[in-house]
Amino acid sequence: MSLKVYNSYSRQKEEFVPITPGHVGMYVCGPTVSGESHLGHARPYITFDVLFRYLTYKGYKVRYVRNITDAGHFEEEGREAEDKVGKKALLEKLEPMELVQKYTNLFHWAFKQFNCLEPSIEPTATGHIVEQINMIKKIIEEGYAYEVNGSVYFDVKKYAAGHDYGKLSGRIIDDLLSTTRELDGQEEKRDTADFALWKSAAPEHIMRWSSPWGEGFPGWHIECSAMATKYLGAEFDIHGGGMDLQFPHHESEIAQSTICNHTSPVKYWMHNNMITINGKKMGKSYNNVIKLTELFSGDHPLLTQAFSPMTVRFFILQSHYRHPLDFSSEALVASEKAFKRLWEAYEVLQKLRLPETGEGQIDEALESRVLNWLSEFEEFMDDDLSSPKVIANMFELAPVINSLKDGLIPTGALAASTIRLMQEKFHTFLEDIFGLHSENSANNNMLKGVMQLLIDIRKEAKNKKDFATSDKIRNQLTEIGILLKDEKDGGMSWNVN
RNA sequence: GGUCCUUUGGCCGAGUGGCUAGGCAAAGCUCUGCAAAAGCUUGUACAGCGGUUCGAAUCCGCUAGGGACCUCCA
Numbered sequence: 001m002s003l004k005v006y007n008s009y010s011r012q013k014e015e016f017v018p019i020t021p022g023h024v025g026m027y028v029c030g031p032t033v034s035g036e037s038h039l040g041h042a043r044p045y046i047t048f049d050v051l052f053r054y055l056t057y058k059g060y061k062v063r064y065v066r067n068i069t070d071a072g073h074f075e076e077e078g079r080e081a082e083d084k085v086g087k088k089a090l091l092e093k094l095e096p097m098e099l100v101q102k103y104t105n106l107f108h109w110a111f112k113q114f115n116c117l118e119p120s121i122e123p124t125a126t127g128h129i130v131e132q133i134n135m136i137k138k139i140i141e142e143g144y145a146y147e148v149n150g151s152v153y154f155d156v157k158k159y160a161a162g163h164d165y166g167k168l169s170g171r172i173i174d175d176l177l178s179t180t181r182e183l184d185g186q187e188e189k190r191d192t193a194d195f196a197l198w199k200s201a202a203p204e205h206i207m208r209w210s211s212p213w214g215e216g217f218p219g220w221h222i223e224c225s226a227m228a229t230k231y232l233g234a235e236f237d238i239h240g241g242g243m244d245l246q247f248p249h250h251e252s253e254i255a256q257s258t259i260c261n262h263t264s265p266v267k268y269w270m271h272n273n274m275i276t277i278n279g280k281k282m283g284k285s286y287n288n289v290i291k292l293t294e295l296f297s298g299d300h301p302l303l304t305q306a307f308s309p310m311t312v313r314f315f316i317l318q319s320h321y322r323h324p325l326d327f328s329s330e331a332l333v334a335s336e337k338a339f340k341r342l343w344e345a346y347e348v349l350q351k352l353r354l355p356e357t358g359e360g361q362i363d364e365a366l367e368s369r370v371l372n373w374l375s376e377f378e379e380f381m382d383d384d385l386s387s388p389k390v391i392a393n394m395f396e397l398a399p400v401i402n403s404l405k406d407g408l409i410p411t412g413a414l415a416a417s418t419i420r421l422m423q424e425k426f427h428t429f430l431e432d433i434f435g436l437h438s439e440n441s442a443n444n445n446m447l448k449g450v451m452q453l454l455i456d457i458r459k460e461a462k463n464k465k466d467f468a469t470s471d472k473i474r475n476q477l478t479e480i481g482i483l484l485k486d487e488k489d490g491g492m493s494w495n496v497n
Numbered sequence: 498g499g500u501c502c503u504u505u506g507g508c509c510g511a512g513u514g515g516c517u518a519g520g521c522a523a524a525g526c527u528c529u530g531c532a533a534a535a536g537c538u539u540g541u542a543c544a545g546c547g548g549u550u551c552g553a554a555u556c557c558g559c560u561a562g563g564g565a566c567c568u569c570c571a
């Protein structure tokens with residue numbers, strides 16, 4: 001079966017065929033480490049983490065490059081040539097690189113909580129100034145950039161004459177060129193649609209590098225072009241990022257790389273949609289940001305409780321990555337419960353007793369439904385990563401699993417091979433591909449031993465119909481957050497809430 | 498203003514022409530010493546109006562609401 005992905009560039013689903021058979025080059029726009037990551041950032045990195053995992057599952061050798069933007073861009077291009085990172089550093093009285101390090105560490109910490117795999121290469125913008133300068137030089141040589149007062153701009157009009165600037169983001173070039181917006185500093189540009197490749201640094205500017213055009217710093221878009229070219233080549237398979245980066249960032253990236261490398265850089269452009277809050281995009285300018293640390297601690301006016309990383313990951317996977325996802329505490333609570341129920345069914349499944357040969361009669365109808373649900377896992381993922389549908393099927397299977405365990409469905413109703421397949425598929429999709437894991441923090445042997453002791457005492461009490469003792473044990477455990485459940489067969493299980 | 502997207506049951510959220518998505522919540526039942534968990538059953542939703550069609554949540558048009566991008570943004 002073959003994977004189909006939605007290509008933003010062609011605006012349709014296309015069969016995924018890598019440029020080099022067996023290998024995939026994937027670039028994802030990483031974070032700007034001038035501040036703390038928020039819930040909105042979780043979506044692209046989890047989405048593309050799943051894609052990375054899925055491609056790997058499909059047997060591809062994937063080189064996953066995700067940059068760290070630590071050089072900072074303009075707060076408002078053309079208006080105040082302010083380096084975002086530099087400015088905040090002054091306020092916090094930190095060295096710029098100290099600030100960058102702090103937020104990079106925090107970013108890494110948060111996404112480790114989310115169980116995101118580390119990219120193959122995580123290049124930084126500041127570490128690739130030379131590559132960026134070389135690329136700009138090349139673009140000037142090609143005649144598509146010009147220097148003014150120590151800054152270098154990309155000539156969009158000239159580019160658009162021979163290329164389809166605006167195709168990715170659905171812009172009409174004439175509209176872009178005729179924009180009448182008045183911005184200070186625009187007079188340097190030949191055209192308002194032009195964008196900076198290199199900016200001359202004002203004296204107070206902290207982050208600065210020498211270049212053939214004087215002291216300055218790179219434009220925002222050039223870093224991705226330079227680093228993607230360096231590590232993935234002039235032409236690579238997948239470029240991912242948030243929808244809000246389509247224009248101008250990715251559009252400009254295409255233009256720069258195309259001129260520099262004489263080929264269109266990316267085969268498949270993939271964009272995730274936004275996380276909204278009350279219908280509005282989560283973003284600094286809207287003042288509706290929930291930082292990841294706040295999410296994990298529950299310390300935010302919009303949160304009724306803390307939410308674990310796995311709950312958030314599951315929440316994100318329950319919707320399709322190209323659709324907007326509206327956040328609310330209620331929605332997260334629902335996902336938390338759903339995830340818990342699914343995970344418990346998964347754990348039950350892994351411990352399910354396999355039927356002996358000839359034990360009971362196979363329920364053909366059930367068997368074929370189960371096999372169908374299982375085979376759809378991959379089918380759905382192949383269809384542009386339809387994780388919500390896979391999860392829906394898992395929930396169809398959960399009652400089957402629980403009923404097998406409780407004896408409501410006889411053990412022999414499903415063939416041993418079917419149950420084994422179910423175990424395998426759940427493991428593969430839930431853990432390897434979706435990247436989910438147990439949140440049961442009680443995985444230490446000492447607690448297990450203590451719990452076994454309590455369970456034994458409670459069983460004895462129950463056998464003696466000493467319900468006062470048995471209830472005391474259960475109730476007090478409940479109070480400290482351990483849930484004890486009586487099983488149908490007289491056994492007991494427990495989990496930490 | 499320009500370009501594009503979207504509007505599904507109490508809530509979240511799949512779904513692009515005909516077949517029950519799913520989750521959470523709610524109600525009833527079964528199991529249980531009681532409870533929890535689990536299982537079973539129940540909802541007949543697709544913004545409004547009109548059109549195409551044998552048939553539309555799904556295609557087209559209009560109206561209304563929401564949103565994204567056009568500026569740093571995941």
